Amino acid sequence: MRKFLVMIMLVSGVLSLRAQDETTFTDEELQTYASVMVWAEQEKAALSSIVSDSVAIWLEESPLDNAKYNELSKADKKDDLASVEATPEQVEAYKEVKARIAEKTANFKETYVGKIKGDIGAGLYNKLKAALKKDEEVKERYQAIYEELKAEAAAENDEEAEEESPEQ
Template sequence: MKKLMLFGALFAFVGLASYAQEAAEAVTDEDLQKYANVEVMTSNYVDAKTEELRNMILNNEVIDGGARYNEIKAAWGDEAKMAEANVTEEEKAAFQAVKDFQDALQGSVKDYKTELIMDDEILGAGTYNKVLAATKDDPAVKEKLDKMIEEMKSAQAAETDNVAEEDGSEG
């Protein structure tokens, strides 16, 4: 009987401990807002870097625009095709510079997002992990987060459009 009581007490304690832990891990709207902000900031960073890459290709005086870039890209790594396309050493160097930038983008984005996550004032690793776990465990939390991100992006786009209209330019 004593063992049964001990087992019952232990079971109740474990149940309360897991309930307390679950309650402590509850995700707040503020947590979701911070997480969404990091996602939007990262998306903006990716957009800016993608635009930078696009400009590197389109405004490259050596490669002379996207069509030549695509031609070099199709021949890249095949010496016969490179010779057939008359790719110069200068074009090879310019293409390689663009390719190096492109290859570094994934690491750059990862580093940027990691910095945001690790900054306790922006998000913090604990909050990041808590929200990430909640989105995996509860589809409603994931849906709410996705909606927040979409609303933030829409608000940002509307703000950009308003600024462009005020400047008399197009956004």
């Protein structure tokens, strides 16, 4: 009988520990997380656009054309810039464009990490990120909030674009 009671106590202890491990998140926490993720998505899109536009402008003003830039970029990824037939000016222009892109990317990452630490908190961010991979209920709640915030942000962007465009 004693073994049976000890076994029941052990099982109930394990179950209570498992229940404590399962974290529930409030809608406010999910909303905070989602708002940072919506912001990050918008910033990534803006960064991509800025980089593309900037590369086009920088390339117009440099001895480098799009084809040569792409060729140098592919070779650089393989750490073999010397294999590309390019003038020293073209290589220098490529390195300048690459440095500008790296600077913009670093600024984004710094701001993103700051928003995670300041708005969400590193602990909550890590718990939510893990829960979104494992817990379908949390994922569904988050997705609904995320989609709503994303739609609101898109509507705000559309309104701003209409205000900025000249009337015809």
